[in-house]
Amino acid sequence: MTGSASQGEDLTLAEAVPLGTVLLQRLLADAGVRSFAIKGPAFVELGVRAPKESHDVDLFIHPADRAAAAACLTGAGWFVLGYDLPPEIDDIIYSTTYGHDMLPCTVDVHHVYPGLLADPGLVFEALWSERTSVPLAGAQAMAPAAEHALIIEALHRLRSAEEQQWGDAAERVVAGLRRPFDPLTVVAAADEVGARWSVAPVVSALGGARSDRTA
Amino acid sequence: MPDDARDLDAEVRYAASPDVAWVEGPDRVALVDLRDPASATPQLCPEPAASLWRAVAEGPKGESQLVALANDVVGEQAEALVAAFLEALAGAGLVVAT
Numbered sequence: 286m287t288g289s290a291s292q293g294e295d296l297t298l299a300e301a302v303p304l305g306t307v308l309l310q311r312l313l314a315d316a317g318v319r320s321f322a323i324k325g326p327a328f329v330e331l332g333v334r335a336p337k338e339s340h341d342v343d344l345f346i347h348p349a350d351r352a353a354a355a356a357c358l359t360g361a362g363w364f365v366l367g368y369d370l371p372p373e374i375d376d377i378i379y380s381t382t383y384g385h386d387m388l389p390c391t392v393d394v395h396h397v398y399p400g401l402l403a404d405p406g407l408v409f410e411a412l413w414s415e416r417t418s419v420p421l422a423g424a425q426a427m428a429p430a431a432e433h434a435l436i437i438e439a440l441h442r443l444r445s446a447e448e449q450q451w452g453d454a455a456e457r458v459v460a461g462l463r464r465p466f467d468p469l470t471v472v473a474a475a476d477e478v479g480a481r482w483s484v485a486p487v488v489s490a491l492g493g494a495r496s497d498r499t500a
Numbered sequence: 501m502p503d504d505a506r507d508l509d510a511e512v513r514y515a516a517s518p519d520v521a522w523v524e525g526p527d528r529v530a531l532v533d534l535r536d537p538a539s540a541t542p543q544l545c546p547e548p549a550a551s552l553w554r555a556v557a558e559g560p561k562g563e564s565q566l567v568a569l570a571n572d573v574v575g576e577q578a579e580a581l582v583a584a585f586l587e588a589l590a591g592a593g594l595v596v597a598t
Contacts (some may be wrong), residue, residue: 286588287531287543300523300530305544307521312537361538387541423519423557424534485556 298338301390302326303343309358309392310426313346316357319413321345322426323437330419331428332464333435341382341391345429345437347409348383351381358383358394366391370441381484400440403479411477432474435466439487440480455486468493513560513598520594522557529553533538533594543594548573552585553595562597 296304306322321327325339346354359365362382382397385434401408415430428434439458446454468491475481475488488494516522522531528546531553551573552572555561561569563582570578589595 286549286584287545287592287594295544296530297525300525300542303523304521304530304532308532308534308537308540309533422523423516424521468506 289367296389298340298390301340301388302342305388305390305392306344306426307422307424309342309344312361313344313354313357316348316353317408318346318354318357320394320427321412321416322419322421322428323398323434324441327419327426327428328419328434329463330421331417331431331434331487333431333438333462335461335463335496339390341393343393343395345395345398345409345412348405348412351396353395355381358392362386363392398437398440399444401478402483403477406480415474430474431464432466432471433478435462435471435487435494436475436478436480436484439484443483443486451486452490455490458487459490461467466491506520511562511564513562514556514566514590514595515560515598516553516557517594517596522553531594533592535593545589548581549585549589552582554591 303326306325306327310320310322314415321344322342323345324334324343325341325442328334329336355365363385366382366384379397379399381451383392385392397405398408403411412429412433417428417430418425419428429437435458439455442454442458443451468488471484471491472481472488472493475484504587517532517533520531521534522529522572527550528544529550530542532540532542534540545591550568552566552570553586555566555569566585567578569576572579574581590597
């Protein structure tokens with residue numbers, strides 16, 4: 286009546302990403318690790334990105350929970366993917382990528398998000414204090430508030446653009462929004478996580494005043 | 501109250517477990533039991549059983565309602581399909597009696 290998808294290749298990405306998101310959040314929560322679903326279908330639900338196929342699961346945890354998350358995930362059969370980097374450059378690592386034989390997608394567990402320039406622990410707590418949940422795979426996934434989600438989405442999109450292309454990239458972010466945002470509210474949310482400058486092009490594209498680099 | 505309505509009221513109703521995450525797939529549903537996430541493995545439920553899953557995920561259904569639904573899909577095999585569905589999914593805790 287049901288068949289196991291234990292080798293992962295039987296699942297499509299459209300199946301694996303939402304199922305993996307909910308499964309991993311439950312796994313981490315059971316271990317006492319708080320996490321947000323970022324990007325992917327959670328952000329589609331929050332109205333900050335247009336529907337599109339995601340290729341991986343993205344989670345965001347408190348930086349102090351890295352070791353607990355790693356122990357939890359590896360204890361459940363997840364394995365670390367990527368290079369074995371020396372501890373001397375640990376400060377520049379912002380996420381750890383995991384894989385599992387049962388899923389055709391990888392999982393990026395972020396403990397820092399580039400462009401959120403406040404203290405990483407305070408960033409997580411600021412996000413957590415205004416968290417929300419979104420329906421995902423017939424369950425509920427923990428996610429940042431919509432304004433914080435927009436900031437993370439904006440940073441994701443701006444990061445892959447050259448500085449002279451940030452205006453166009455910001456316009457594309459705004460064009461993909463599925464709900465209205467007040468630029469002043471977005472600036473206030475950006476201030477909470479040290480991202481006023483980082484997301485200034487998107488605030489400008491929303492019709493708000495552009496901050497200068499000293500803000 | 502008509503007899504058939506009373507029968508329906510007395511009937512055990514089945515619903516998707518709140519501990520199951522599931523998504524639509526190509527001619528199937530994919531689901532995972534969240535009760536023990538450390539050992540959980542995604543499961544694939546193909547048609548025609550997938551149509552029964554959607555029904556119980558929508559809300560509690562009696563066996564007679566499931567048979568009626570299955571009848572539209574597999575005709576005279578409906579009772580056997582529902583019995584196999586409930587045996588497999590209720591047995592695994594993916595469907596629960598309400």
